[in-house]
Amino acid sequence: MPNMFGTDGVRGLANRDLTARLALDLGDAAVRVLGDSSGTEEEHREGRRRALIGRDTRVSGDFLASALAAGMSAGGFDVIDAGIIPTPGVAYLTSELNVEMGAVISASHNPMPDNGIKFFAKGGFKLPDKKEDEIEAVLGKDWDRPTGAGVGRISHDISTATNMYIDHLVSAIAPIAPDKTQPKPLKGLKLVMDCANGATSVVAPEALRRAGAEVLVINASPDGYNINKKAGSTHPEQLQAMVKASGAAMGVAFDGDADRCLAVDEDGNMVNGDQEMGILARAKKREGKLKHDTLVVTVMSNLGLKLALKDMGIATVQTNVGDRYVLEEMLKGDYSIGGEQSGHVINREFATTGDGTLTALTLCNEVVKSGKSLKQLAADFPQLPQQLINVPKVDKKAAPTNAKVQDAVAREEKLLGTTGRVLLRPSGTEPLVRVMVEAETQQQADEVCQRLAAVVAEELAI
Known part of the structure; x- marks a missing residue:
């Protein structure tokens, strides 16, 4: 299967293009490329080599997660199955738990019948093309697999993983005080949230509420079949109507795996990723946290954003389309924030990949701190036709x-x-x-x- 890895992992029609056998083989190949296979049986038994798996709410995620975990454990890795959790949650936990690798089973904003598998290297970063090529090169090839105590275990730790991730998200805008209390910076803010019946259906409402917001939630009842169905960032019409009808200050919409977020102002107008990045970059500059006074964007970002930022003393660096290219440039130039017009925003202060829930939290926080409406903030970054x-x-x-x-x-x-x-x-x-x-x-x-x-x-x- 040539060029199996696309711009965001392996993706296709579940059980046709992406089968249980392929997931098994990918798990088997990934441990060979991303893991350290050295060590004694005793070290293996103590769980020295570990992998983390998470998935979105698609029904096909059940059998694909089982197959992927089987391939990894047969290769000698202890596997932690975190269950349904956003893609950026897997990236965070891969780093926080210091596991050898992470894997996400998701097709993001694609329709329910599709699914995908993407990997994170140690530290929570997406794989470079070279590593994906290496995985593909050994896919399905026989090797001297471990036996006895050398094989891995599979454990399920859903609640712990989810709560660790939520704690991390909330602390981005509400650090816990020395007396163990946590402030409520979003108190008084009313917003509507569309979870796309996807991976952040539990995480995002809980995180925003812990931060003090009054949250009205729609499309947060996943049944395995309704992910992204006339919902979320690709279908914001319901969110726009709900914001206007409820008198909320704003709304946010996620995609299926919650690595991106788009917003809606109080009048129901869309606020795209370019405007979100402009608002957040300006806030970081004001706080002295915008490294090199620069925002990283892609070639698709609107010229209006660049012109507005220039007037604010903020430079832009441009990359090809794709969050991996944005991150590569951010790491190369030591920049703190970057992203795409689609709402995929990478905030390196808190994350190694785009995180829709984090974007929602920081955007809401800026609305409260600035004393301005989202409509007023977005108006400073007009979009050229x-x-x-x-x-x-x-x-x-x-x-x-x-x-x-x-x-x-x-x-x-x-x-x-x-x-x-x-x-x-x-x-x-x-x-x-x-x-x-x-x-x-x-x-x-x-x-x-x-x-x-x-x-x-x-x-x-x-």
């Missing part, structure tokens, strides 16, 4: 080198000047090119995008 057209059935690899395409891009960029931009991005999984244009007006964005899409379709047609 944007248009995106996917051009199918084209030679996507030729886009950067085709002379007529590049000439057309240059002409349109000159027309837009400093208040707009053009982005041509080949799809990572399909034979198409994404044409994105930002401009001062929606009409201009639409017209430029349509002209460029026509050139791409004609010049790069297969």
Whole structure:
């Protein structure tokens, strides 16, 4: 199965593309690549080598978790099954419990029939491409597996893992005082929360309530089949209506594995990831915690965000699309915050990956501390009108080198000047090119995008 690992692990239709056998083999291969196989049987028996598994609420997660754990334990690892827990919870616990690796069974915002498996290395960081290639290279190959006391055990410790993670989240905005009391910084804030019937259906409501907020919760009754179904960050309509009807100050919506969060202001207007990052970066700068006065963004982030931040004395560093590339740049340049327009925000002060519940907590905290509404805060980061057209059935690899395409891009960029931009991005999984244009007006964005899409379709047609 070539190129098994995509931008976020192995993903596909559960029990068709992603089978129990494949999960077993992935567990078997992962312990060989990510674990230290040395040591005596006595050391193994004492649990020196450990792995952590968590999953979202999809029904297929049951058999996939069992198979993945079987592969790991057969390879000599003691496995802690944390049950249903957000992806960033697994990343945090992988670091906090000092286990050799973590694994998440989730397909994030994808429909329920899909599922996926992604790994975290020791310390809670997503794997680099090289390590994924190594896992794929040994997949399904026989080896000298341990026997006797060398094989691992599987334990289930759901409540402890969940509570450790919730404690960590709340402490980000409400550190426990020396007298063991915990402040309630969100007291008086009323918000609506859409949990997408996903992995944070227990975690997020509890964390926000512990921090003092009054929380109205929707779509937090997972049954194995309703994850992301007309709910969460990909379907915010119900949340928008609920915020307006309830008179709440704001709303937040998560995806299935809760590594991202989008917000809604008091009027029901969406606040996207760019605006969230702007609000949180400015807050960090004010507190002296924005390292190098820089925010890391991707090429998809709106030019409006960059222009607004520039006026605030905050620089931006740009990466390719994908949270792993954002994190790589953050580690390379020692930056404290970065993320994507989709609401995937990485706050390195508290996390090694994007964490939707953490984003919700810190965003709510800034609303309270600033004394401003979310609508007022978001208005400081206006979004330029944007248009995106996917051009199918084209030679996507030729886009950067085709002379007529590049000439057309240059002409349109000159027309837009400093208040707009053009982005041509080949799809990572399909034979198409994404044409994105930002401009001062929606009409201009639409017209430029349509002209460029026509050139791409004609010049790069297969």
